[in-house]
Amino acid sequence: MKNFALTFPFNDCSAHFPFIEHFSFQTVDSSKSNPVYLPQGIGIRMFYFKDGIFEISVDGNSQTMLPGDCLVVCPWENVEIIPNRIRRSSFFHLIIRTKFFDADQDLEFGYWSKISQYDQMEIGEIFKNYHKFKINKSDFLAKLFVQLTNEIFVHEMSQNEMVIHIIDQIMILFAREAQKSSLKTTENTTVSQIIEQNITKDPLHHWSVPEMAQIAQLGITAFSERMKMETGLSPINFLIKIRINIAMNLMAHFNYKIGDIAYETGFYSPQHFSLTFKKMTGVSPHKYRKTYYEKQL
Incomplete structure (x- = not known):
């Protein structure tokens, strides 16, 4: 110097x-x-x-x-x-x-x-x-x-x-x-919106909480608190919710097999997907698809 x-x-x-x-x-x-x-x-x-x-x-x-x-x-x-x-x-x-x-x-x-x-x-x-x-x-x-x-x-x-x-x-x-x-610098964009955009682009990716926190430019604790405040959900439950929403859209508009949809939305098995889907929505994937089609008639 x-x-x-x-x-x-x-x-x-x-x-x-x-x-x-x-x-x-x-x-x-x-x-x-x-x-x-x-x-x-x-x-x-x-x-x-x-x-x-x-x-x-x-x-x-x-x-x-x-x-x-x-x-x-x-x-x-x-x-x-x-x-x-x-x-x-x-x-x-x-x-x-x-x-x-x-x-x-x-x-x-x-x-x-x-x-x-x-x-x-x-x-x-x-x-x-x-x-x-x-x-x-x-x-x-x-x-x-x-x-x-x-x-x-x-x-x-x-x-x-x-x-x-x-x-x-x-x-x-x-x-x-x-x-x-x-x-x-990000007060006009919510953290949950940023995370949702990234998950939707690549639902098959194995998202971790530290990785999502890094995208949001927050520490892990601050990120978890911010997500809870904005969505009422933990980061992992928010991730699951987004994946389920993507799966619902695929089942409603495409004739894909349930197992294929499970893998395409980041679930490790059709069984895991079905159990999680029913827990989140109250119905099985097959019943959801059947009910959706019946409403379109």
Whole structure:
């Protein structure tokens, strides 16, 4: 980061706190600074932009960052920071090491974090799915970055425990705020509509809850709660309902065998399809088809 004037990395972080790869507060003299390229790293990057205006590009996707904005960048992504041509700008830059985390692997911080393993996985899914949504003017995160700075410099009793506690809070709040930011972009389209469209396109696909949550750009828990709120059903029951609706349409308009319809709508056997159909509709597939044809006469 030699292009940035007045960089203050807290150099003893890694020695005292092995889970902190990098932590710095950087002041940019924009009249003398060039864009800074940050290649893929070994941890989760977190930025809090304190003053000034920046253009930040993550794998080619650019956003304007204003004072108070925050952003998470995953380890496998490249970052370019371009300061705006104003007098001075400043930002915090935090990199947290992880035990495991990549595009195909769940997040695990390691021994130090007090966040439960399940919540770590949930945070990882949130960061994967919509970390590129910037977090607008978060006062909570601003205070936490200042607290982290003070705690590292003060060297008081239980310092390690306090630093871990602050970083855990930063992770949780980043995930919560990123989730809220992403929901604002899809407020005119319900999650259930998005999922229904995808299932209808490919009912034969073996849909899983994590996969549907990823399509909806939500964590698994938030996705399940959203589906329950919108439809009154769990994600799996909603999936079954859509498949049954497709099957009913096929039985009504095409002379396909019941067994063929079962397989075409994603059920693993005709028996499973018949039992599920009767449970959902109150009648067997054969009776439904017969009743439908009789009504057309």
